[in-house]
Amino acid sequence: MNKLASLGAALALGFCATSANAQATRTWVSGTGNDTNPCSRTSPCLTFAGALSKTAAGGEIDCLDAGNFGTVTINKAITIDCAGGGGGITIPNGGNGINVAA
Numbered sequence: 001m002n003k004l005a006s007l008g009a010a011l012a013l014g015f016c017a018t019s020a021n022a023q024a025t026r027t028w029v030s031g032t033g034n035d036t037n038p039c040s041r042t043s044p045c046l047t048f049a050g051a052l053s054k055t056a057a058g059g060e061i062d063c064l065d066a067g068n069f070g071t072v073t074i075n076k077a078i079t080i081d082c083a084g085g086g087g088g089i090t091i092p093n094g095g096n097g098i099n100v101a102a
Contacts, residue, residue, distance in 0.1 A: 058060035
């Protein structure tokens with residue numbers, strides 16, 4: 001019975017670790033990226049929305065280069081830092097470029 005309890009605890013911890021690692025704490029966007037990428041530095045996303053979906057709460061999205069990274073609705077604590085890359089958002093007619101739904 002003790003071995004069974006230990007196995008159950010190990011499996012439970014394994015499942016928790018897997019779900020906690022599902023999103024990155026830091027992701028990147030690039031004018032040449034693709035939202036099907038994992039948004040890593042070497043395989044960046046194209047849009048802020050694409051990167052946001054792959055970034056953990058409290059994480060950071062960085063811009064690798066200048067580009068128009070689309071509109072985004074922010075629904076969790078996040079930092080978007082384009083100081084080194086010069087990111088931009090085209091504002092839609094009668095809309096907002098950045099929406100915050102906290």
